[in-house]
Amino acid sequence: MSESPAPVVLKLGGSVITEKDAVETVDRERLAALAAPVAEYDGPLVLVHGAGSFGHYHADAHGVSRTEGSRDAGAVRDITGSMRALNDAVVDALADAGAPAVPVHPFSFGSRDANGELSLPVDAVASMLAEGFLPVLHGDVVTHAEKGVTILSGDEIVVRLAEALDADRVGLCSAVPGVLDEYGAVVDRVGSFEEVAAALGGSDATDVTGGMAAKVQELLALSAPAYVFDADGVGPFLAGSSPGTRID
Numbered sequence: 001m002s003e004s005p006a007p008v009v010l011k012l013g014g015s016v017i018t019e020k021d022a023v024e025t026v027d028r029e030r031l032a033a034l035a036a037p038v039a040e041y042d043g044p045l046v047l048v049h050g051a052g053s054f055g056h057y058h059a060d061a062h063g064v065s066r067t068e069g070s071r072d073a074g075a076v077r078d079i080t081g082s083m084r085a086l087n088d089a090v091v092d093a094l095a096d097a098g099a100p101a102v103p104v105h106p107f108s109f110g111s112r113d114a115n116g117e118l119s120l121p122v123d124a125v126a127s128m129l130a131e132g133f134l135p136v137l138h139g140d141v142v143t144h145a146e147k148g149v150t151i152l153s154g155d156e157i158v159v160r161l162a163e164a165l166d167a168d169r170v171g172l173c174s175a176v177p178g179v180l181d182e183y184g185a186v187v188d189r190v191g192s193f194e195e196v197a198a199a200l201g202g203s204d205a206t207d208v209t210g211g212m213a214a215k216v217q218e219l220l221a222l223s224a225p226a227y228v229f230d231a232d233g234v235g236p237f238l239a240g241s242s243p244g245t246r247i248d
Contacts, residue, residue, distance in 0.1 A: 004044065004129075004130065005043055005044060005168070006044075006165070006166055006167060006168035007043070007044035007045060007046055007129055007165050007167055007168065008041070008043065008044070008045050008046070008167060008168055008169050008170070008171070008238070009045075009046045009047075009048065009158055009161050009162045009165070009167045009169075009170045009171070010038070010045060010046070010047050010048070010170075010171045010172075010173070010234070010237070010238070011047070011048040011049065011050065011154055011155070011158045011170075011171065011172045011173065012034060012047065012048075012049045012050065012090070012173050012234075013049075013050045013052075013154075013172065013173055013174045013175060014049065014050030014051045014052025014053070014054070014055075014056065014086075014139070014154070015050070015052055015174065015175040016030065016034070016050075016052075016173055016174065016175055016230075016231055017030060017031045017034070017049060017050075017052060017086075017090065018052030018053045018054060018086065019052075019053055020052050020053050021053070022053055023053050023057050024053055024054050024057070024082060024085070024086075025053055026086065026089045028089075028093070030231060031089065031090065031093045032093055032096070032097070033231070034093075034173070034231060034234055035093040035094045035096065035097035035099065036097050037234050037235035037238050037239075038094060038097065038099055038134075038234070038238065039094060039097035039098040039099035040238075041238045044129045045134055045238075046125060046129065046134070046135050046137070046161055046165070046167075047090075047094070047101070047134060047135070047136045047137070048136075048137045048138065048139075048154045048157050048158050048161070049086070049087070049090050049136070049137075049138050049139075049154060050138070050139050050153075050154045051082075051083060051086070051138070051139045051154070052086070054082040054083055054085065054086040055079050055082050055083045055086070055138075055139060055140070057082070058075070058078040058079045058082050059079050059141075059151055061078075062075035062078065062079070064079065064141065064149065064150065064151055065150065065151055066150055066151045066152075066153065067116075067150065068147075068150070069144050069147025069148040069149055069150045070147075070148045070149055071147075071148035071149075072148070075149075076107075076141060076148075076149055079140070079141050079149075080105070080107050080140060080141060083105075083138050083139065083140050084103075084105060086138065087103050087105070087136060087138045088103070090136055090138075091103050091136050094134065094136065099134050100132055100133050100134050101133075101134045101136050102128060102133045102134065102135060102136065103136055104124070104125060104128070104135045104136060104137045105137075105138070105140065106120065106137055106138070106139075106140040106142060106152055106157060107140045107141055107142060107143075107149075109121055109124070110140070110142035110143075110152055111142050111143045111144070111145075112142055112143070112144040112145065112147075112150060113145050114145040114146045116144070116150075118142070118152070118156060118160065120142075120152075120157065120160045120164075122160070122161060122164040122165060125137075125161065125165070126164075126165060129165070137154075137157055137161070138154065138157075139151070139152060139153050139154040139157070140152050153214065153218075155172070155214060155215050155218040155219075156218060158170060158172065158218070158219075159218045159219070159221055159222060162222050162224055162226075163222065163223075166224075167222075167224045168224060169224060169225055169226075169227070169237075170219065170222060170224050170225070170226040170227070171226070171227050171229065171233075171234070171237040171238075172215060172219070172226065172227070172228045172229070173229060173230065173231060173233065173234050173237075174212070174215070174228055174229070174230060175230065176212075176228075176230060177229060177230040177232070177233070177243075177244055178228050178229055178230075178243075178244035178245035179196055179199075179200070179212065179216060179228055179244075179245040179247070180199060181196070181199045182198060182199045186244060186245060187199075187245050188245065188246065189245065189246045189247075189248075190216060190220070190245060190246070190247045191248065192220070193213075193216060193217055193220060196216060197213075200212050200213040200216065212228075215228065216228075216247060219247040220247060220248075222247075222248070224248075225246055225247075225248045226246070226247045226248065227242060227243060227244050227245065227246055227247070228244050228245045228247065229243040229244030229245070230244070
């Protein structure tokens, strides 16, 4: 029996698939356009999407972040409910394009210990891949010992999945065509955070997960090559080329 090919992990940024300045508004035209190349991909693929104008809004309203927690069950319902609504829209768009997409909600199985160390078992995701499904995960909250719940970013999920599944390649589709230098030009390759630290700032809109700086720091921890690109890079990335910025 031949060995299964290593999966690809792709993240669609929340700012790409939603209208970030309009609360809980999906950019359905953009989402449909992105779903097409994803559905055409012939191989094991895991997709993660960000929160955009859905979860970020509620997390900010309740004061929940990656470090600040809440024991308010209403806050948990607001954030997770918003993210499940967005996840439904993403899964539906992928299904309409012909992809075997299925929803996976991290709050149900992720957790952090008192030191903030993340536990995110991926056995179920690996089984979904083996059975020909396209698992679709999303940024969420997770139970955090001594803090209630805190934010689990899509970027953290991408890194954990890529490590545990021994991913071949990792792609992050963002609102910009790559990591930008001080002059707004795309950096071809990033090998250390210090190379781009001066140029990186936070997101313009409400973002409780750290913006581009956090993305780069998360991706530098991977052994697999990772790429940051905009919506136009999704098709080329899935076709095997190297759009945007390579991070390794």
